[in-house]
Amino acid sequence: MPDISPETALLLARTQFAFTIGFHIVLAAFTIGLAQFLMLLEGMWLWRRQQVWLSLWRYWSKIFALNVAVGVVTGVVMEFALGTNWSGLASRTGAVLGPMLYMEVLVAFFLEAGFMGVMLFGMGKVRPWVHFMATCIVALGSFFSAFWILAANSWMQTPDGFAIGADGRFRPIDWWAVIFNPSFPWRMAHMVVAALLGTACLVAASGAWHLLRDARHPAARKMFSLGMWMLVVMAPLQIVLGDLHGENTRDHQPIKLAAMEGSWNPPPPGEGEPMRLFALPDMAEQRNHYEVSIPDIGSLYLRHNLSGTIHSLNQYPADERPWVPLVFWSFRLMVGLGLFMATAGIAGLVVRLRGRLWHTRWLHKLMVLMAPAGFIAMLAGWVVTEAGRQPWTVYGLLRTDESASPIAPGLLLGSLVATVIVYLLLFGLGLGFLLRLLAYPPQPDETSAMPEVAQRTGRGEEHSHEEGTMNE
Numbered sequence: 367m368p369d370i371s372p373e374t375a376l377l378l379a380r381t382q383f384a385f386t387i388g389f390h391i392v393l394a395a396f397t398i399g400l401a402q403f404l405m406l407l408e409g410m411w412l413w414r415r416q417q418v419w420l421s422l423w424r425y426w427s428k429i430f431a432l433n434v435a436v437g438v439v440t441g442v443v444m445e446f447a448l449g450t451n452w453s454g455l456a457s458r459t460g461a462v463l464g465p466m467l468y469m470e471v472l473v474a475f476f477l478e479a480g481f482m483g484v485m486l487f488g489m490g491k492v493r494p495w496v497h498f499m500a501t502c503i504v505a506l507g508s509f510f511s512a513f514w515i516l517a518a519n520s521w522m523q524t525p526d527g528f529a530i531g532a533d534g535r536f537r538p539i540d541w542w543a544v545i546f547n548p549s550f551p552w553r554m555a556h557m558v559v560a561a562l563l564g565t566a567c568l569v570a571a572s573g574a575w576h577l578l579r580d581a582r583h584p585a586a587r588k589m590f591s592l593g594m595w596m597l598v599v600m601a602p603l604q605i606v607l608g609d610l611h612g613e614n615t616r617d618h619q620p621i622k623l624a625a626m627e628g629s630w631n632p633p634p635p636g637e638g639e640p641m642r643l644f645a646l647p648d649m650a651e652q653r654n655h656y657e658v659s660i661p662d663i664g665s666l667y668l669r670h671n672l673s674g675t676i677h678s679l680n681q682y683p684a685d686e687r688p689w690v691p692l693v694f695w696s697f698r699l700m701v702g703l704g705l706f707m708a709t710a711g712i713a714g715l716v717v718r719l720r721g722r723l724w725h726t727r728w729l730h731k732l733m734v735l736m737a738p739a740g741f742i743a744m745l746a747g748w749v750v751t752e753a754g755r756q757p758w759t760v761y762g763l764l765r766t767d768e769s770a771s772p773i774a775p776g777l778l779l780g781s782l783v784a785t786v787i788v789y790l791l792l793f794g795l796g797l798g799f800l801l802r803l804l805a806y807p808p809q810p811d812e813t814s815a816m817p818e819v820a821q822r823t824g825r826g827e828e829h830s831h832e833e834g835t836m837n838e
Contacts, residue, residue: 375775376767379451382782384752386444389789391748392741393437398512398558399565400430401478401505404485406592408501412494418584418808424489425585425808426569429800431486436796443785451778455759455769461537462528462544463518470514478507509558516557520550522760523751524618536760548618552611553751559604560747563707564740566596570714571737574730576807581724585808591723593733597711604704609667616668619761620677621686622754625693627664628654629678638665638673647690652680688756696749703743710736 404426411419449456456463484492484500492500527543528536538544570593576586616623624630628645630653641663645654665674679687710732717726755761759769 378778395561398561401508421808453771466518474511524549560744567740569593574733594714601708626697638662700746
């Protein structure tokens with residue numbers, strides 16, 4: 367085993383955690399978005415009694431079950447990596463972070479898992495309102511899970527409500543301030559909408575894929591219509607939330623914002639911050655190469671005027687700066703995909719108003735290509751969030767190198783290689799099953815339990831009539 371420096375060992379530990387959480391966060395976000403989508407589908411079925419809604423619910427519930435199964439495995443591995451590689455963080459901040467992570471397991475995960483069996487296997491076996499309640503509780507559980515995880519992460523970004531003892535350990539003194547720390551409301555809203563956008567893109571892409579093969583398929587039409595409506599509503603909302611979240615970052619983590627903007631030095635007196643469209647940040651020379659920018663426009667979205675400025679990277683010591691190229695380009699990838707999703711939503715609305723939503727093949731092909739866009743944008747946003755706060759785990763108070771476990775570098779390298787192999791195999795199998803499920807549209811036999819449920823509600827005759835109408 368070659369000699370590995372402490373700096374490289376720290377990088378290995380960070381790489382392992384970044385790799386595991388990068389896979390897990392996509393699955394967790396899809397769980398959040400898909401749980402809300404299933405609640406909508408079942409609610410529409412109970413309201414409208416149309417076969418297509420239950421057919422869609424059964425179709426996407428299979429995908430939900432697959433996603434949860436893979437997500438649980440990746441989450442367990444990630445927690446082991448957190449516990450073994452970051453004992454310094456656990457020792458110093460356990461009194462603050464431990465209860466929030468405990469609440470995520472006790473209140474959110476157990477709540478979600480406890481009713482998931484009823485949701486996935488109870489259709490036709492329990493009363494419709496009981497089943498819908500189970501679906502709602504699963505959706506609520508996924509939301510609570512995000513609540514506690516993001517509260518813990520936000521506290522590490524903008525710590526509040528704590529005191530540091532003589533032994534260097536953090537202890538909570540105001541749990542309200544700990545949980546609802548300065549960045550939590552914006553991070554929570556931004557993440558939940560990102561999860562819904564990622565789900566919307568995948569749902570719209572699935573509907574578009576089947577419309578390209580059969581423009582009259584009722585389930586494909588519903589999927590595509592719902593996905594495009596979600597884009598129309600959520601993408602502009604995300605832009606507003608992103609602006610508010612950016613203002614919070616400007617006020618509480620100014621060096622992260624400087625890295626996002628690639629701002630090494632303040633602009634000349636009287637000039638505003640430029641909007642850098644392209645640049646190659648150079649950490650060694652502390653400047654940008656090949657910069658392409660628009661003067662003063664950066665101040666418009668950073669300060670909401672044309673002359674405001676922000677903190678610059680060179681105002682901080684070199685050892686307190688994040689890796690600027692990664693933060694700079696991840697931010698532009700996130701914003702670019704966000705604007706692209708908003709544009710696609712507007713294009714879909716225009717096509718819908720013209721009565722051509724089911725037959726505009728260029729839009730269908732575009733949405734198929736955009737299937738992963740929402741989740742890629744979310745991953746890019748998390749890179750900005752996590753890489754932008756380096757070299758701190760608790761911003762401004764606990765450095766990353768103080769948070770790592772004293773593990774032999776060789777063991778870190780071996781565990782990283784093993785983790786990569788297991789994750790790629792697991793994620794590859796899960797993705798393969800997902801694509802196989804999405805390759806075929808919802809079929810009538812997926813609604814076999816519907817007559818039984820309809821009889822329980824006394825709506826069997828109405829349901830049969832609507833089913834015949836739909837098949838016509």
